[in-house]
Each structure stands twice: as structure tokens, then as C-alpha cells.
Amino acid sequence: MRLPLARRGRLAVVSTAPDPAALLSAIPIACVLVDGENRFRYANPAAEQFFALSIMQLRHMGLADLVAPDSPLFALIGQVRGGEVVVSDHDLHFDGPRLQRRCVTVQGTPVPEDPGCVMLTFQHESAARVLDRQLNFRSAARSVAGMAAILAHEVKNPLSGIRGAAQLLEHSVSEPDRELAVLIRDEADRIRELVDRMEAFGEKPVARDAVNIHRVLEHVRRLAQTGFAAHLRIVELYDPSLPPVLGNRDQLVQVLLNLVKNAAEAITGETDQGEITLVTAYQHGVRLVVPGTQRRVHLPLVVSVRDSGPGIPADLRENLFDPFVTTKPTGSGLGLALVAKIIGEHGGLIEVDSRPGRTEFRVFLPIFLEEQFDR
Numbered sequence: 001m002r003l004p005l006a007r008r009g010r011l012a013v014v015s016t017a018p019d020p021a022a023l024l025s026a027i028p029i030a031c032v033l034v035d036g037e038n039r040f041r042y043a044n045p046a047a048e049q050f051f052a053l054s055i056m057q058l059r060h061m062g063l064a065d066l067v068a069p070d071s072p073l074f075a076l077i078g079q080v081r082g083g084e085v086v087v088s089d090h091d092l093h094f095d096g097p098r099l100q101r102r103c104v105t106v107q108g109t110p111v112p113e114d115p116g117c118v119m120l121t122f123q124h125e126s127a128a129r130v131l132d133r134q135l136n137f138r139s140a141a142r143s144v145a146g147m148a149a150i151l152a153h154e155v156k157n158p159l160s161g162i163r164g165a166a167q168l169l170e171h172s173v174s175e176p177d178r179e180l181a182v183l184i185r186d187e188a189d190r191i192r193e194l195v196d197r198m199e200a201f202g203e204k205p206v207a208r209d210a211v212n213i214h215r216v217l218e219h220v221r222r223l224a225q226t227g228f229a230a231h232l233r234i235v236e237l238y239d240p241s242l243p244p245v246l247g248n249r250d251q252l253v254q255v256l257l258n259l260v261k262n263a264a265e266a267i268t269g270e271t272d273q274g275e276i277t278l279v280t281a282y283q284h285g286v287r288l289v290v291p292g293t294q295r296r297v298h299l300p301l302v303v304s305v306r307d308s309g310p311g312i313p314a315d316l317r318e319n320l321f322d323p324f325v326t327t328k329p330t331g332s333g334l335g336l337a338l339v340a341k342i343i344g345e346h347g348g349l350i351e352v353d354s355r356p357g358r359t360e361f362r363v364f365l366p367i368f369l370e371e372q373f374d375r
Contacts, residue, residue: 021042024042024044025044025045027044027046028046029046029121029122029123030043030044030046030047030049030050030051030121030122030123031043031044031046031047031119031120031121032044032047032058032119032120032122033111033117033118033119033120034062034063034077034117034118034120035114035116035117036081036115036116036117037062038062038063038064038074038077039061039062039063040058040059040061040062040063041059041117042055043055043058047122050101050122050124051066051099052099063077065098066094066096066098066099067094067096067099068094068095068096071092071094072089072092073089073092073094073106076089076106076108077108077118077120079108080108080109080110080118081110081116081118084110084112085110086107086108086109086110087107087108088105088106088107088108089105089106090105091103091104091105092104092105092106095355101122101124102353103124104122104123104124105122105123106120106121106122106123107120107121107123108120109121155191155195156192156195159188159191159192159195162184162188163184163185163188163189163192166181166182166184166185166188167181167185169181169184170182170185206248206251206345207248208246208247208248208346209246209247209248209368210244210245210246210368211244211245211246211247211248211249211252211368212244212245213242213244213245213252213280213301213303213365214238214240214242214280216249216252216253216256217236217238217256217278217280217303219253220253220256220257220260221234221236221260221278223257224257224260224261224264224276228261228264228265229260229261229263229264229276231274232264232267232274232275232276233274233275233276234275234276234277234278235275235276235277235278236277236278237277237278237279237280238278238279238280239280239281239282241282242280242281242282242301243301243367243368244367244368245301245365245366245367245368246346246347246365246366246367246368246369247346247365247366248346251342251346252342252346254338254342255339255342255343255363256303256305256363258335258336258338258339259305259339259361259363260276260278260305262335262336263276263305263306263307263309263359263361264276264307266307266309266310266359267307267308267309273308274307274308274309275307275308276305276306276307276308277304277305277306277307278303278304278305278306279302279303279304279306280301280302280303280304281301281302281304282300282301282302283300283302298366298367299347299348299349299364299365299366300367301364301365301366301367302362302363302364302365303362303363303365304360304361304362304363305360305361306358306359306360306361307358307359307360308357308358309357309359310356310357311354311355311356311357311358311359312352312354312359317352317354320336320352321336321337321339321340321350322337343363343365346365346366347366348363348364348365348366349363349364350362350363350364351364
């Protein structure tokens with residue numbers, strides 16, 4: 001039966017399929033094709049970014065050059081080839097010398113037209129996980145803000161009275177009792193300092209403008225090297241072409257100084273080899289709604305603080321930014337919670353990747369755009 005011309009025309013349009021390679025190039029998920037020997041035959045632009053290698057470099061390499069031989073990835077590929085089925089695995093970690101990625105979902109698909117070949121997709125889960133944790137951080141910060149307001153109102157006044165009474169007793173009691181009076185005074189000061197730190201979680205509007213993040217980092221580096229990090233080497237790996245950050249300079253100094261101080265304190269007993277690395281880069285990030293608005297922002301500016309310390313215990317990593325969680329015997333556990341709060345109020349994200357010998361905090365920030373202030 002002959003089809004009408006109009007219908008035949010429509011069928012002709014539908015049957016003209018785009019080039020599969022062009023389609024894969026447009027997908028924002030890393031896709032690679034490996035042959036029967038697990039050597040790369042194809043990689044889309046997202047895969048080049050994932051592996052930090054060009055397609056020309058990958059074509060001369062195999063997975064074994066990038067991934068440890070005992071990686072579950074090879075077992076996944078074997079299942080795909082053996083059963084001619086699609087296989088997925090989640091939360092994979094790649095910790096080789098040339099590829100360092102954590103929390104990755106991998107899916108393997110057989111290619112019937114080319115026996116032995118497997119199409120692999122690699123999707124980094126950290127952005128979604130970090131976003132989910134950021135919401136929890138903000139909720140926890142609000143709880144701390146409410147607690148701080150109650151403490152400031154209900155504790156500070158009687159605390160001042162206790163301290164004053166202890167100070168008077170110092171001068172009118174015997175030497176053994178004077179030590180007790182000093183102890184009361186010192187403990188009152190310590191509680192007062194804790195309440196002051198918690199008050200920083202209050203919901204106060206802060207003016208934001210264009211901030212040169214490299215000037216902020218330079219200020220932080222000078223403070224660190226003249227004080228708590230004088231014995232350490234600080235390496236700077238900056239992208240000089242970065243646009244300004246939309247933020248508050250003083251708060252960003254507070255955030256980065258806290259991260260650098262934590263890094264310095266983590267490098268204990270390694271005064272000859274300890275190293276802190278400060279990195280800035282521009283990359284495509286996550287779009288988020290700025291708190292209190294309907295405006296969505298892109299977070300392409302990344303600031304990293306990396307140290308060569310022993311790493312963060314695995315049981316603390318998930319809750320590291322929660323209030324009162326700390327790795328320090330004498331820490332209050334409010335520093336990183338405050339960092340997460342400030343970054344959240346900037347519309348940004350913070351994540352941490354840690355293993356023995358390398359801990360890295362990455363801060364994702366929005367850039368300053370003139371049109372945001374023209375309205």
C-alpha cells in the first residue's frame with residue numbers, strides 16, 4: 001500500500017536520526033565505551049572532565065591505567081559481558097594515583113552490535129548528597145540560633161553575677177578557697193565565651209557585594225603564616241581569571257581562616273612535611289535557590305583547602321558540620337557548624353573528602369553579577 005505524500009514526508013523526518021556520538025556528547029553524564037580488553041574506544045566531553053584527560057589521551061589507555069585492579073568496577077564489567085545485561089553499582093570509590101573520585105554510581109550496558117564492548121556511565125553522587133546535608137546543616141544551625149538566643153537572655157545575666165561574686169571572694173578568703181574562687185571565675189568566663197560563640201548563629205542580615213576571593217585567601221594566608229601555621233608550607237594553586245564572588249568579605253575571611261586553622265591543627269607531629277594547599281577553580285556546579293528568595297544561582301567558583309594530615313575518622317564525616325561535633329579533644333564543635341551556616345547563607349555549598357594523608361574541604365560559591373544589583 002502506498003502512503004500519502006504528507007505521511008511519507010513525516011515518516012522521512014522521523015527516520016532521520018541524529019548521530020549517536022553527537023547525542024552522547026550532549027549528555028552531561030560521563031559516558032565511555034571500552035572494548036574487550038577494557039581499553040577506551042570512546043569518551044564524551046563529560047567523561048573527559050570526569051577523568052581529567054582528553055579523548056586523545058584516553059584512547060591510548062585502559063581502565064587498568066586509572067583504576068586499581070581490585071576495584072568493583074571490573075567485576076561489574078564482567079557481569080555485563082557474562083550476562084548481556086545492564087548492571088549498576090553505587091557508592092564506588094576510586095582512589096588511584098591518577099583518578100580520585102568518591103561516591104560514584106556506575107552503570108554498565110552491553111553493546112550487542114560490538115561483542116565484548118561495554119558502555120559505562122559514571123555519575124558523581126556528591127552534589128546530591130552535599131545538597132541533602134546542607135539542608136540538614138541549615139536546620140541544625142537554626143536550632144543552635146534559637147538555643148543561643150535563649151542562652152544569651154537567660155544565662156548571661158546570672159553568669160555575670162556569679163563571676164562578680166567569685167571575683168570578690170578572691171580577695172577575702174584563705175589561699176585554698178581562693179583557688180576555688182578563681183576556678184569559678186574561669187569557668188564562668190568559659191561559659192560566657194561559649195555563649196558568645198553560639199550567638200554568631202543568630203539570623204542577622206549581612207550586606208554582600210563583589211569580593212575578590214584571592215585577596216581574601218592572601219589575607220588568610222598571611223594571618224596563618226604569622227601565627228598558627230608558621231611551621232607549615234602553604235601552597236597556592238589559583239586560577240587568576242576567576243570573577244568576583246558574591247559575598248561578604250569578613251564572613252568569607254572567617255570561613256577560610258577557620259578551615260585553614262583546622263587544617264594546621266590536623267597536621268600534628270609533621271612539622272617537617274606538613275603542607276596546606278589552597279586551590280581556586282572555575283567549574284560547572286549546582287543550581288540552588290538562594291535562601292529567602294526565588295532566585296536560582298549557579299555555583300561555578302570552587303575554593304579548596306587541602307591538608308596532608310591523618311584524615312577525619314569515618315564515623316564523624318557524615319555529621320562533621322553538625323553543632324557540637326568535633327575531632328579535637330578540647331574543641332567546642334561550633335567552628336565547622338558556623339562555616340556551614342555562613343556558606344549556606346551565601347547560597348553556596350561545602351563538602352569534605354578525607355582519607356589518610358589528604359583531607360580537602362571544597363566551598364562552592366556564586367559569582368557576582370551586576371544585573372543582580374540593577375533591579
